[in-house]
Amino acid sequence: MGKTRRKQIIKLPFIVNKSTFVSTFLYYIFTLIVIYGTLLPVIAVVLYGIGGKGSDDTAAYLLRGAHYLYNSLLLAVPVTLTATFFAVLLSFTLWRFKFKGIGFFRVMALSPLLNPPFVGSLSFIMLFGKRGLITHDLLHLSVSPFGYWGVFIMQIISLTTLGYLFISSGVQNMQTIYEEAARTCGMSERKILTTVTLPLLKPEILGGMLLIFLASMADFGTPLIIGGPFQTLSSDLYIQITGTYDMRGASISGALLLVPCLMAFILQKKILKKRAYWGRDLQKYDLLYPHPSKRVQHTLIAICAIFFGMLILKYGFIIIGAFTNNWGHDYSFTLRHFVKLNEREWLPFVNSVKLSVGVGLGSALLGVLCADIIYKRKAAVSKWLEIVGTLPAAVPGILFGIGYLVTFKYPLFGISKFYWLSGPRIILLGTSIIIYIICIFRYMNVGLRSGMSVLAHLDPNIEQAAHTLGASKVRTFFTISLPLLKPAFQIAYMKIFASTMTTLGAIIFLLLPKNKVAVQQIFQIITSSEIGLGAAMSLSLSALMGVLMLAFYLLMHGKGILMALWRKNNEYNL
């Protein structure tokens, strides 16, 4: 349905019409900019690693990288399968069944949006370490949490919720009429699940899987903090730069890291392309299973409860860590960490908010705009625009950051590297704008995706009508398309805001003394034995995010004041 409808649009309105010269021109400029911000840095980092001076030792680097790549995959593949399994389970339990306390679970499931960075692993050590509260004091065991299993469990907990956010949106929009039809035909519930429900959800499940796989591959903080002897390619990349001062080695490792990420990315696209999927209409169906088996329901709820129990344990323990004298040893109440926090500069928090608001606006707009262009302009380039726009999602942040570093350390936005070695001093590296640019391009795929999904529901006739009445393309865009895309923009803005607040990998090598952000401070503090302060700071960051996101939510749903404020903010930040 959706697919055929889309095809009609292509043939009908715009191409027949005189396409204004300006819009075509802008289109190419736009495409160039997107390629510039997303593709070039990735190519640059690969070239830098392989083509750099003294490239005879490339083989040795590759060998070293291969070992860590094996570790990365050894971790990412099981994590992806397990976390996706749990995420699907959670999505079904929380949206297709009804039971007491479901509201609480649903709210809890949104917690990764406010995840206090890094300290989750610390609370794991305090609970399950050699001297951990549970393992040692309760069970009298002495096991080391450092190593593969520590990282595995931490990633499962955090990535399941990430996958849930993605998969549950598919579950919520399911067209249960197909199930109903199967049921009427007398199919068993199990058969319905495997032949109707799950195939219907294939795009979301695969999308969630990809998301989890990429996040696991890119995660360098968890292995660094509790990996012990087990380090992955991402964390080794960080160690190579900070410990062995070896940028080229890091670039080669990075190029290796890119291979499985891109493969997963392409694979997902390929699988989804083979078959047409039912389009989604905006009608809401009753999601609840009509006659749920009690046994199944209880099992599912029990699994969910265990999962959320661990989540609560993790977050609860972080709160305890922030408010007690000596996390792990002396659990008497204190506010000293917050007093100390207050003595520190607040600037990093201000910078974090500025960055996140600026990037949220810029990136969501760019992404939505990109979606609009791809959707309406069916030139061959459009397909590539989509791929290029989503590419940064497949590139681990730390590698993307190195890409920017090696691209934009040359004058004239990096171009002079390929043409002239000395150019005018327009060098992005070392300016505060570069961290905005990198985040904007890194997250534009969020806006792109939500834009695409909203556009798929839109009635193309509205725009056509405007066009017939003589509105120019540009005008149509501003008066028709943009207002229609507002919900996509809002969703993307929230997601990007939250991601930017806690992002570190991409910007860690690009920060300046004057625009350091809170999450970088937390990372530093945690490595310096002041874990109580680290917990307090992480918690404060989460609280700040929560308050701001609530404020944004109220603003978005509180009529027109909003746009004016946004514009004001925008000017202020960019």
Added chain:
Amino acid sequence: MKKIFALLLCLLMAVAVLGCSPKAADEVPATDVAATEAETAEAPAEEPAAPAVYEGDNWSSAYYTEDMKGTTLNLYGVTDNVRPILDAFEADTGIRVEHLTMKNGEILQRLANESESGVAIADLWFTGGADTFIDAAQNGLLIPYKSPSGDVLDDKMKDPEGYWHGTSLTLVNWVVNKELIEERGLTMPTTWDDLLQEGLKGEVSMSNPASSGTAYNVVSAILETKGQEEGWKYLDQLIGQVPYFTARGSDPANNVVAGEAIVGINASNGDRELEINNPHIALVYPADGTGWWPQPVAIVKGTQHEDAAKVFIDWVLSKRGMKVVADERYAAVARTDIESPEGIVDISTLNMFVTDFQANAKNREGILEEWAKHVENK
């Protein structure tokens, strides 16, 4: 047709933008020349027609002028603890210093990148391992400046050409979990050989010398004091005690605080707070000698505020600056003529390994290769 035309125009524009740059490129050497001119112009002014030396309270600088107030300097360093020191400097001079905390290697990498692209973000580099400063000086990333305030420093504490001066001292010590020592009935370690006791097997935490300056310093210091043969024999035994080598120099201390290990080999800048905040932790300085290095300060090449940066060096090496450093970092400092705050280990009572930093930096690759072999044979 129009589309093709648009594309062409697009390309044309791109080329036009690019085309502009060769013209502009000529300007770059010009600014470079200007910069060097400025430098040479300054150089003679330094000696004969020395401007009136500004005398502050316990500090002085020939470069300080009132109009520097409101200037902002950027500083790279390895610890956030420099903040109060920078605030004290601002109170004295009106010069604001913004700092960014990174790991040693990251700073080195950044300076190299920034020098390659000709952007100077940092004016100063304060705190870090002496080996990275030596590396940076050799690669032309620093500007030499022999501060008069640094004259009193011991020769070991500064670069002979003035590329860097030591401020506080980093001492290698052990972070020990007293609780666990008692619980397991072990003897509190006091000498390096005590680390080899049976009960500490798998309980000694040490970082990987390939990625941590602390561990590298320990390894090279042990080799220097015990000699190659004895040294490696000892290291082999030590390797047997360590379950795995952590990635970062800060990890062992964290492991011990969390109870994951009993003894952690740590680089300390005082770390009084670690003891105060964690009653179950003791800091032990090995009785038979320990590794150390100065935490230098240096001016980064390419700075636009060279004079202000020199004021900072003068200030931080002065009695006033060193006192602030000692008080704020709880650290032993390079100057011997100031009063140390209470609770700081007195370096005169310590047995410090003789350390040749230049040789350390030079032999690094060979030692690390050998180290890797010994770890494999474990």
